[in-house]
Amino acid sequence: MAIPPAQRRLAEALTTLKKLQDDGKTAIKSVDLTRLQRESLVKNGFLRPIFKGWYMPCRPGEDTGDSTPWYAAMRDFIQGYCTERFGKKWHVSAEYSLFLHTGKTITPQQVVIHTPLGQNGLLKLPDNCSILDYKTKDFTPAAKIQLVEQIRVLSLPVALIRVPEAFFTTYAQDAHIALHQLRDVSDLNRELLEGGHSTVAGRLAGALRASGREDLADNVLATMRAAGYVVIESNPFSIAPPILAFSRVQSPYVLRMRLMWQAMRETVLVSFPTEPGIPTNIEKFMKTVEENYKTDAYHSLSIEGYRVTPELIQKVATGDWNPDSNDSDAQMKNAMAAHGYWLAHNEVKATIRSILTGVNPGEAFRRDHASWYRNLFSPNVDAGFLKPSDLAGYRTDKVFIRGATHVPPSQDAVRDMMPELCDLLEDEPNTTVRAVLGHFLFVYIHPYFDGNGRLGRFLMNAMLASGGYPWTVIRIEKRANYMAALEAASSRGKIQPFAEFIASSMQSDGI
Numbered sequence: 001m002a003i004p005p006a007q008r009r010l011a012e013a014l015t016t017l018k019k020l021q022d023d024g025k026t027a028i029k030s031v032d033l034t035r036l037q038r039e040s041l042v043k044n045g046f047l048r049p050i051f052k053g054w055y056m057p058c059r060p061g062e063d064t065g066d067s068t069p070w071y072a073a074m075r076d077f078i079q080g081y082c083t084e085r086f087g088k089k090w091h092v093s094a095e096y097s098l099f100l101h102t103g104k105t106i107t108p109q110q111v112v113i114h115t116p117l118g119q120n121g122l123l124k125l126p127d128n129c130s131i132l133d134y135k136t137k138d139f140t141p142a143a144k145i146q147l148v149e150q151i152r153v154l155s156l157p158v159a160l161i162r163v164p165e166a167f168f169t170t171y172a173q174d175a176h177i178a179l180h181q182l183r184d185v186s187d188l189n190r191e192l193l194e195g196g197h198s199t200v201a202g203r204l205a206g207a208l209r210a211s212g213r214e215d216l217a218d219n220v221l222a223t224m225r226a227a228g229y230v231v232i233e234s235n236p237f238s239i240a241p242p243i244l245a246f247s248r249v250q251s252p253y254v255l256r257m258r259l260m261w262q263a264m265r266e267t268v269l270v271s272f273p274t275e276p277g278i279p280t281n282i283e284k285f286m287k288t289v290e291e292n293y294k295t296d297a298y299h300s301l302s303i304e305g306y307r308v309t310p311e312l313i314q315k316v317a318t319g320d321w322n323p324d325s326n327d328s329d330a331q332m333k334n335a336m337a338a339h340g341y342w343l344a345h346n347e348v349k350a351t352i353r354s355i356l357t358g359v360n361p362g363e364a365f366r367r368d369h370a371s372w373y374r375n376l377f378s379p380n381v382d383a384g385f386l387k388p389s390d391l392a393g394y395r396t397d398k399v400f401i402r403g404a405t406h407v408p409p410s411q412d413a414v415r416d417m418m419p420e421l422c423d424l425l426e427d428e429p430n431t432t433v434r435a436v437l438g439h440f441l442f443v444y445i446h447p448y449f450d451g452n453g454r455l456g457r458f459l460m461n462a463m464l465a466s467g468g469y470p471w472t473v474i475r476i477e478k479r480a481n482y483m484a485a486l487e488a489a490s491s492r493g494k495i496q497p498f499a500e501f502i503a504s505s506m507q508s509d510g511i
Contacts, residue, residue, distance in 0.1 A: 013037035027077035070126040072400040090115040094162035097153035102177040103252035157188040168236035176241040189223045198229040206235035251416040264495040271499040272432040276468035292471040336379040343375035352465045361466040362425030406490035408446035431467025472506040
């Protein structure tokens with residue numbers, strides 16, 4: 001069968017787009033594609049404009065109001081656009097620099113760029129975002145600028161000195177993490193002395209002491225006073241930060257998880273009915289878990305990514321691609337997903353049984369969650385939809401969550417965060433905290449390319465079972481509320497909507 005020229009051009013364009021994505025590009029410059037390739041991808045819904053000459057990959061048929069493609073491309077666009085305009089003569093603000101140093105997953109709606117080439121102009125971007133290029137006369141020396149996730153940021157000591165005092169109250173958690181990222185204060189002292197920042201030195205000494213880093217606070221004060229400065233220590237935090245009991249510098253993602261857990265657990269505790277306790281009749285409890293299987297499997301959700309696959313290119317190239325209907329593939333994948341869910345559910349039941357017979361819930365999750373994942377997707381490998389290597393473990397690239405401003409941490413951060421999640425689960429004495437925060441943080445981390453929602457709910461129910469609570473179904477009719485509650489926790493640190501949603505779902509199921 002002859003392939004229409006338009007279909008052939010689209011296949012070629014998708015091949016080029018895939019190469020760009022494989023090279024790590026999530027914001028596509030028009031010159032990276034030929035005119036015909038660009039027009040074909042835009043026409044068929046694979047590209048959407050960001051700004052003149054820049055595009056973001058997206059999915060055919062998705063709502064143009066969906067902000068996911070934009071937040072997936074945002075940081076890459078900032079880097080590419082600013083480098084194109086200013087070369088290496090730019091860096092982001094001190095505030096955004098600290099956000100990146102501390103692993104914050106949310107990009108502010110307005111990003112301020114400091115550059116001697118700026119015009120104090122405002123570039124409007126999708127989803128009410130913008131870039132302000134602030135013209136600065138005394139540009140920061142290159143030695144004090146670093147690359148974090150390809151964004152040019154101020155070094156950690158310089159950014160701590162330059163942020164206003166209000167940062168420590170408005171973004172207390174980020175400031176706390178930043179202070180714990182300092183290995184020592186040698187570079188910080190050097191910057192303070194070179195700039196004669198006696199007032200800032202007093203503020204940072206007070207902040208370090210409030211964060212439990214008394215030795216560094218004393219070092220700052222002693223160094224400044226030895227140089228003849230009068231320094232008055234002051235604490236910029238309005239609320240005392242929680243103590244982080246680490247003997248050495250940790251990944252900022254680990255620090256953030258520990259702080260989030262501490263800050264959120266009390267809210268979770270007040271949202272649930274009294275814990276039933278470990279059931280005396282384990283077989284009866286396990287029977288009710290099995291009885292919920294069909295309902296739970298039907299309502300289970302999945303979250304997908306935004307990447308061009310070789311299979312898609314092949315379908316387009318051979319004329320098999322139809323964006324409106326491809327029932328055979330869809331039906332086969334649905335069947336494989338259902339079989340995988342059944343296999344994984346059986347593994348989760350085995351985990352629950354081990355918990356009910358005395359295994360620490362967090363230890364059981366640490367031991368078993370990789371098996372849940374493998375069983376969830378092994379039918380797709382058998383059917384040829386996935387490669388055997390896709391069962392290897394945690395993801396090896398970026399992922400993005402549809403409809404969320406939260407962008408999951410990098411694949412490297414996952415390797416630090418998952419062991420920390422297991423530690424937190426092991427150490428937590430309360431069942432509902434393990435269930436709610438375990439589910440939330442698992443999805444926040446998004447450790448796998450696919451299936452994170454299903455696995456997060458498996459985790460939630462295994463933890464609920466550890467206290468005798470029933471298997472709780474998140475129903476598809478409540479999907480919008482569920483996703484909104486997760487987004488509130490991920491993007492704004494508000495766990496109450498999610499805790500109350502889970503408690504309400506449990507009560508609707510009979511407790």
